[in-house]
Amino acid sequence: xxxxxxxxxxxxxxxxxxxxMMMHPIPRGAAGPMGWWYVFGSASMTLLILQIVTGIxxxxxxxxxxxxxxxxxxxxxxxxxxxxxxxxRSLHYWSGSAMVFMVLVHMTQVFLLGAFKxxxxxxWLTGVLLLLFTLGxxxxxxxxxxxxxxxxxxxxxxxxxxxxxxxxxxLVDLLLGGPIIGADTLSRFFAxxxxxxxxxxxxxxxxxxxxxLKRGISEPPVPGKVVNPQTYQQEYETELHKEGVPFFGEALxxxxxxxxxxxxxxxxxxxxxxPKGPGALPEPALxxxxxxxxxxxxxxxxxxxxxxxxxxxxxxxxxxxxLIAALLLVPFVSNRxxxxxxxxxxxxxxxxxxxxxxxxxxxxxxxxxxxxxMGAWSGDAVxxxxxxxxxxxxxxxxxxxxxxxxxxxxxxxxxxxxxxxDLTRVGTRLTRDQLIxxxxxxxxxxxxxxxxxxxxxxxxxxxLVDFLVSLRPPGQEPARPAAVAQTPRPRASP
Amino acid sequence: MSEPSIRLPSAAQEGSGRRSFLRWxxxxxxxxxxxxxxxxxxxxLGGAFRRHKxxxxxxxxxxxxxxxQETRLATFNNDLGVPWDGMSAHMGVYVRNLGKDEKxxxxxxxxxxxxxxxxxxxxxxxxxGLFLCPCHGGVYYENGERASGPPPRGLFHIVPEVRDxxxxxQAPHLPTLQNTLxxxxxx
Numbered sequence: 001x002x003x004x005x006x007x008x009x010x011x012x013x014x015x016x017x018x019x020x021m022m023m024h025p026i027p028r029g030a031a032g033p034m035g036w037w038y039v040f041g042s043a044s045m046t047l048l049i050l051q052i053v054t055g056i057x058x059x060x061x062x063x064x065x066x067x068x069x070x071x072x073x074x075x076x077x078x079x080x081x082x083x084x085x086x087x088x089r090s091l092h093y094w095s096g097s098a099m100v101f102m103v104l105v106h107m108t109q110v111f112l113l114g115a116f117k118x119x120x121x122x123x124w125l126t127g128v129l130l131l132l133f134t135l136g137x138x139x140x141x142x143x144x145x146x147x148x149x150x151x152x153x154x155x156x157x158x159x160x161x162x163x164x165x166x167x168x169x170x171l172v173d174l175l176l177g178g179p180i181i182g183a184d185t186l187s188r189f190f191a192x193x194x195x196x197x198x199x200x201x202x203x204x205x206x207x208x209x210x211x212x213l214k215r216g217i218s219e220p221p222v223p224g225k226v227v228n229p230q231t232y233q234q235e236y237e238t239e240l241h242k243e244g245v246p247f248f249g250e251a252l253x254x255x256x257x258x259x260x261x262x263x264x265x266x267x268x269x270x271x272x273x274x275p276k277g278p279g280a281l282p283e284p285a286l287x288x289x290x291x292x293x294x295x296x297x298x299x300x301x302x303x304x305x306x307x308x309x310x311x312x313x314x315x316x317x318x319x320x321x322x323l324i325a326a327l328l329l330v331p332f333v334s335n336r337x338x339x340x341x342x343x344x345x346x347x348x349x350x351x352x353x354x355x356x357x358x359x360x361x362x363x364x365x366x367x368x369x370x371x372x373x374m375g376a377w378s379g380d381a382v383x384x385x386x387x388x389x390x391x392x393x394x395x396x397x398x399x400x401x402x403x404x405x406x407x408x409x410x411x412x413x414x415x416x417x418x419x420x421x422d423l424t425r426v427g428t429r430l431t432r433d434q435l436i437x438x439x440x441x442x443x444x445x446x447x448x449x450x451x452x453x454x455x456x457x458x459x460x461x462x463x464l465v466d467f468l469v470s471l472r473p474p475g476q477e478p479a480r481p482a483a484v485a486q487t488p489r490p491r492a493s494p
Numbered sequence: 495m496s497e498p499s500i501r502l503p504s505a506a507q508e509g510s511g512r513r514s515f516l517r518w519x520x521x522x523x524x525x526x527x528x529x530x531x532x533x534x535x536x537x538x539l540g541g542a543f544r545r546h547k548x549x550x551x552x553x554x555x556x557x558x559x560x561x562x563q564e565t566r567l568a569t570f571n572n573d574l575g576v577p578w579d580g581m582s583a584h585m586g587v588y589v590r591n592l593g594k595d596e597k598x599x600x601x602x603x604x605x606x607x608x609x610x611x612x613x614x615x616x617x618x619x620x621x622x623g624l625f626l627c628p629c630h631g632g633v634y635y636e637n638g639e640r641a642s643g644p645p646p647r648g649l650f651h652i653v654p655e656v657r658d659x660x661x662x663x664q665a666p667h668l669p670t671l672q673n674t675l676x677x678x679x680x681x
Contacts (some may be wrong), residue, residue, distance in 0.1 A: 065578045065580070066578060066579045066580045066581075066582045066583075067578045067579065067580025067581070067582075068578075068580065070581075146582075151582060152613070152614055152615065155608065155612070155613035155614070155668065156612045156613055156614065156629075158613065158668060158670060159608075159611070159612040159613035159670055159671075160612065161670075162670025162671055162672055162673065163670075163671055163672075168670065168671070168672040168673070169670065169672050169673040172668065172670050172673065176668060178574070178575050178576070179574040179575065179667035179668065180572055180574055180575045180579070180582075180583065180585075180666075180667055180668055181582060181668060182575040182576065182579035182580075182582045182583055183575065183576050183578045183579045183580070183582070184575065184576060281581060282581060282582050283581040283582065283584050284582065284584065284585045284586065284607065284615060285567075285569040285584045285585055285586040287567070287586065287607065287615045287616075287617050288615070288617055288628060289614065289615055289628065290614070290628040290629060291614065291629065305630055309644045309646065312644065370630055370631065371628060371629060371630065371631065372626060372627075372628060372631045374617060374626065374628050377619075377621075403621045403622075404621060404622040405619050405621065405622050405624065405626065408626060409631060419631045442641070442642055443642060447642060448631065448642055448643060449642055450624060450633040450635075450641035450642040450643075451641065451642075452622070454623075454635075455622050455623045455624060456622075
């Protein structure tokens with residue numbers, strides 16, 4: 001046995017290369033209790049390996065053509081041969097989601113502990129690229145789930161690209177690979193998801209790991225101990241020589257335990273929640289699709305939906321470039337000085353602000369209050385308590401409200417669209433004249449509400465406004481014009 | 495660890511005619527190899543940029559199928575793509591029959607189903623006479639003009655043509671703000 005190993009080592013020289021890499025010393029602190037902060041990078045890599053394995057598994061069955069992709073996904077979900085097709089799909093989705101999450105956690109940790117400072121600027125830059133590739137995998141993967149969300153999602157992406165000055169139409173062609181969203185588009189995203197982005201990702205990951213090895217794992221920050229590019233390298237080397245511990249030891253054990261727990265969490269999630277989609281058929285003739293990206297993009301989805309139309313093109317085209325540039329500039333803006341979060345209030349505050357903003361936008365992306373509810377006009381009942389005491393004309397108005405699709409954007413008692421204001425108490429806010437003006441002319445300047453003036457007969461308008469005026473809590477008087485309200489009224493004595 | 499230093503021969507030392515000829519020969523043959531590879535590869539990848547100016551008419555049905563002053567969804571298979579597009583080529587357009595003009599010619603408005611905002615499919619509501627987009631609430635009037643919401647313009651018009659009593663359209667590509675559908679392609 002020994003001789004066989006010796007035979008191989010005489011040719012592979014692993015004892016001189018791999019073993020020193022595995023046993024290279026790391027700062028003692030990184031192997032101690034602080035080492036738990038260092039586990040997120042390796043967990044991201046574990047999830048990447050899981051993605052590669054499940055991805056290859058799915059590629060054995062998935063058919064990347066527009067006419068059969070959907071069926072092959074349904075086949076994976078429900079066929080018993082091969083068994084666990086649904087579970088592989090589920091794992092691929094949940095482990096991919098976990099990877100996006102873990103990469104973000106890893107990045108936050110590196111930022112908070114100042115590990116991106118001298119001499120590890122390139123570690124950060126390659127890390128930003130890895131984040132972008134991970135998001136690229138998330139987006140292209142979502143397109144391969146060739147359902148209505150994927151179809152219209154590509155349409156939204158193409159419509160954004162089409163706004164780029166001058167180059168727009170060419171970018172749309174490049175994205176779609178043809179005049180329409182179809183087989184050419186799917187093949188394109190398949191090639192991106194399976195060959196192009198993974199190739200780039202693995203290459204940059206190799207550089208990232210090489211840098212981790214060559215520049216060494218950063219020591220846990222100590223308040224007051226500043227990074228000085230002139231002396232840092234020497235101090236680091238000295239510390240390693242004095243009290244470094246081998247990487248294959250305490251540190252790796254923590255990595256391994258955390259990765260194992262992550263894998264178990266992903267497997268449990270995948271088994272309980274199951275695979276995502278495919279949703280509705282990718283057939284454009286079936287209307288009413290309301291495409292929604294996967295969760296890593298909800299914040300951007302919300303940002304675009306909540307921004308005023310004038311700023312929209314800027315947010316679509318310029319903001320991503322600015323954000324990426326800002327991330328890339330981080331280690332150049334501050335590559336020396338304090339590393340401890342307790343001495344870097346601006347850094348800590350930035351993390352808190354960014355996480356809060358992303359969380360709030362993600363919440364809005366999940367609930368999408370800006371989207372009309374297309375079936376509310378015919379599907380959602382008028383709450384009985386609002387029409388219990390209605391006159392026949394007011395009842396007519398309630399019917400007009402439903403028939404003219406008002407409910408798609410306006411809720412009654414919280415049920416219905418949330419694009420416009422809830423109308424449950426509108427009678428206390430707007431007078432009859434204001435209501436007629438609002439309904440006839442819509443939002444001034446063509447804002448959010450269309451002008452219904454030509455879409456309604458006078459009788460319908462009368463009935464509708466009567467109903468709207470009646471919408472107020474019992475005993476409350478209808479809204480009055482401001483001029484009338486200002487005249488002093490005798491107060492009822494208590 | 496001291497590594498054996500390797501001295502790379504510099505160009506000055508390599509001055510002899512044979513060596514320098516061989517070096518330049520390698521450069522030029524290498525450049526030629528790259529060129530003969532690059533031409534077809536870039537040509538292949540650049541195929542995506544081909545402008546789709548081919549005229550292709552798709553019949554939607556006899557004119558009598560579309561009542562005057564009403565809007566109907568007409569579905570068809572768009573063969574601008576490839577034969578394996580499957581159901582993703584099965585599209586819809588909105589047809590509004592405007593009746594006959596003074597010369598007795600049928601007039602039609604045909605709209606792509608894509609919202610001018612971000613391309614989502616709009617739905618037609620005859621009760622209110624409005625097109626509504628499910629994504630961000632873009633609204634259009636029956637003549638395709640923008641009524642409200644984020645769209646920067648009205649619906650995209652598709653070129654219609656009536657041949658022998660059958661309404662047809664010019665096959666629509668995915669319309670975007672800078673590449674609309676109202677241009678009549680050259681035959």
